[in-house]
Amino acid sequence: MQERPPFKTLFAVPLHCEGCISSVTNALSQVEGILSVECHLEHQLVEVEGTAAPSKISKSLQDIGKDCILRGSGNANSAAVCILETHAPNVENPVRGLARLVQAGPEFTIFDISLKGLQPGIYQASIRQNGDISNGAASTGGVWEEDTRGTEARGRLGQIEVDSEGSGGIILDISVAIWELIGRSMVLSPGTELFRQDDEATLVGVIARSAGIWENDKVVCSCSGKTVWEERVEQTGKGML
Known part of the structure; x- marks a missing residue:
């Protein structure tokens, strides 16, 4: 590492x-x-x-x-943010998470992810091919790079554990540059697989440039x-x- x-x-x-x-x-x-x-x-x-x-x-x-x-x-041009929301209907406060991204070196980015208001359990975090969240996670495409790199795809960020109070967080170091991520989407899915279907526990957001x-x-x-x-x-x- x-x-x-x-x-x-x-x-x-x-x-x-x-x-x-x-x-x-x-x-x-x-x-x-x-x-x-x-x-x-x-x-x-x-x-x-x-x-x-x-x-x-x-x-x-x-x-x-x-x-x-x-x-x-x-x-400049080395930070990004992603607001993670549920796309389930009739949810009063859909925002359930926030990811802060900071590129600290050449192709070296820190992912700082915080979650709240979720059911306890294990969640899978992934970067998706595109930033189309019009239909929630279902319209974001496959996991970034999975078609060429399989399980080694950089779009597979790993697992986040949500505790009994519905909160969770993780800090990840990923070999990626911010410019590669802007405009793509991030998805968090409950369970052990990278599901695409939408429910209240599935979160999705677009990665956008943030201020340096x-x-x-x-x-x-x-x-x-x-x-x-x-x-x-x-x-x-x-x-x-």
Whole structure:
């Protein structure tokens, strides 16, 4: 397994004083893989460099009572995101998962997948040939590269275990470049096989480009006029992780 190269991640974090900076710095210094932390009090931002996945950094901040919003990861054109939803009808909050992708080196990408609101069990994660989710997982095509590489296909991401509370997560290192994935879809299916049929437990989403570090300086949405924190409350209410 190739050693994971370090990369930078930027978070918006409420910072009110030097005491906030001290508590954030102390908390993140305990996270394995973090090499440096720089807090920007004026702009309410925390810049982290290392090999720790964004979800681990977020949890560390939340554990000390600090909310946070991911503002960018990696260099330009090296990050992506996939919102995982059920396409079953009549579901109030269809969003059940989020995958963050960061390319930390040449053809070396970290998959940081978080799930919630699912039935306990084993789920299979896969990248599909295309990004057509008009009919849920059924319209996404076969597993990427499976027709040429079989079980060695890079589209076979592996298993994720969902616990008794309906939550799960995994961090994977895959030999792939971000540009190879943009526009394809990701599917999570319950069971031991890569099923295509749709039910409430099958999740699907399109992989889209995400902002690199310092590429997203939005504070207020030009469409709604809401701040990023107001948007966060609204999206969390809809099930967003």
